[in-house]
Amino acid sequence: MLNTETPARQHATLDQYPTTELVNVLVDDQFQAVEAVRAAAPRIAAAVTAALPRMEAGGRLVYVGAGTSGRLGVLDSVELYPTFSWPHERAVALLAGGEKAMFVAVEGAEDDLAQGAADIANAGVGPNDVVLALAASGATPYVLGALRAARAAGALTVGFANNPDAPVAGEAEIGVTLDTGPEAISGSTRLKAGTSQKIALNTFSSALMVRLNKVYGNLMVDLKATNAKLVRRAIRLTTFATGADDDKARAVLEQCGFHVKVAIVALSRNTSVEQARALLEAAHGSVRGALAA
Numbered sequence: 001m002l003n004t005e006t007p008a009r010q011h012a013t014l015d016q017y018p019t020t021e022l023v024n025v026l027v028d029d030q031f032q033a034v035e036a037v038r039a040a041a042p043r044i045a046a047a048v049t050a051a052l053p054r055m056e057a058g059g060r061l062v063y064v065g066a067g068t069s070g071r072l073g074v075l076d077s078v079e080l081y082p083t084f085s086w087p088h089e090r091a092v093a094l095l096a097g098g099e100k101a102m103f104v105a106v107e108g109a110e111d112d113l114a115q116g117a118a119d120i121a122n123a124g125v126g127p128n129d130v131v132l133a134l135a136a137s138g139a140t141p142y143v144l145g146a147l148r149a150a151r152a153a154g155a156l157t158v159g160f161a162n163n164p165d166a167p168v169a170g171e172a173e174i175g176v177t178l179d180t181g182p183e184a185i186s187g188s189t190r191l192k193a194g195t196s197q198k199i200a201l202n203t204f205s206s207a208l209m210v211r212l213n214k215v216y217g218n219l220m221v222d223l224k225a226t227n228a229k230l231v232r233r234a235i236r237l238t239t240f241a242t243g244a245d246d247d248k249a250r251a252v253l254e255q256c257g258f259h260v261k262v263a264i265v266a267l268s269r270n271t272s273v274e275q276a277r278a279l280l281e282a283a284h285g286s287v288r289g290a291l292a293a
Helices: 019-029 031-039 041-056 067-084 113-122 141-152 167-171 192-211 228-242 246-255 260-269 273-282 287-292
Strands: 061-065 091-095 130-135 156-161 174-177
Touching: 019 031, 031 041, 031 192, 041 130, 041 156, 041 174, 041 192, 061 067, 061 113, 061 141, 067 091, 067 130, 067 192, 091 113, 113 141, 130 141, 130 167, 130 192, 141 156, 141 167, 156 167, 156 192, 167 174, 228 246, 228 260, 246 260, 260 273, 260 287, 273 287
Parallel strands: 061 091, 061 130, 130 156, 156 174
Antiparallel strands: none
16 A cells, blocks of 8 residues: 555544644644655755756746646746746646646546646647656556656656655656655645645745746845735845845836846946846846856
8 A cells, every 4th residue: 555545553543633632633744744855855956957957948847747736736837937937838737637627626637648648748848848747646647648758758857756666756757755654634645745745846946946046145036026015025125135225226126127136236236227137148147147247
């Protein structure tokens, strides 16, 4: 029996726990998710390193999953645009059962090996793309079909699974095993297995964006200021990085469409927005490189 499906012996009477103890058990069990990701950190780092040249060549991140795993892939993909200005078209999420499966379970969709392969073909996956295959069991047919088709198309494949020796991790070029063990509620991989996948995806994509020069120091300087909260954040990041006051930071940000990177370089180098953009372009988007030029 898979680890993720094996009943946790220490919680055989979970339904009889007092509510406070029940909540504490469910919370404490999540710590194993962090431990599982930490153990897999070298594999995640290898995936970042392998993905970087493909992203620099214009490739895409393609997330593939079913059920909870698929929805976590969708979540990571959609957050890359507001957080790092990563283009929507370069973060593709393929979910067994299609878009409607984001909100309603589509019975049997995860069992369709051929549809996984077809979705990869329809997405036009190629050698510059990085396919992130997610399956708690590690053997979901839809995900395996997509993974095999992606490898055949020359894409880099990274497989995330929550059971040792799982096909999704074993058949991928880079396998990431998140061994979270039995769940407090037997088989409910939306619990710590899902948490570990969320942490692993956040870690992978955030580290990749750092390597792509979308972070200066530890500041999120390539965000899209698409609402009032993010406008305030853009001003705050600019003032923190440059020492300029809010009014001066806002004035320069308004000139460059609230692109924090450009504002930081313009203010720090005491130059125009146009020259700041040119410096950043020459430095491949690196604020440090533009400031040192």
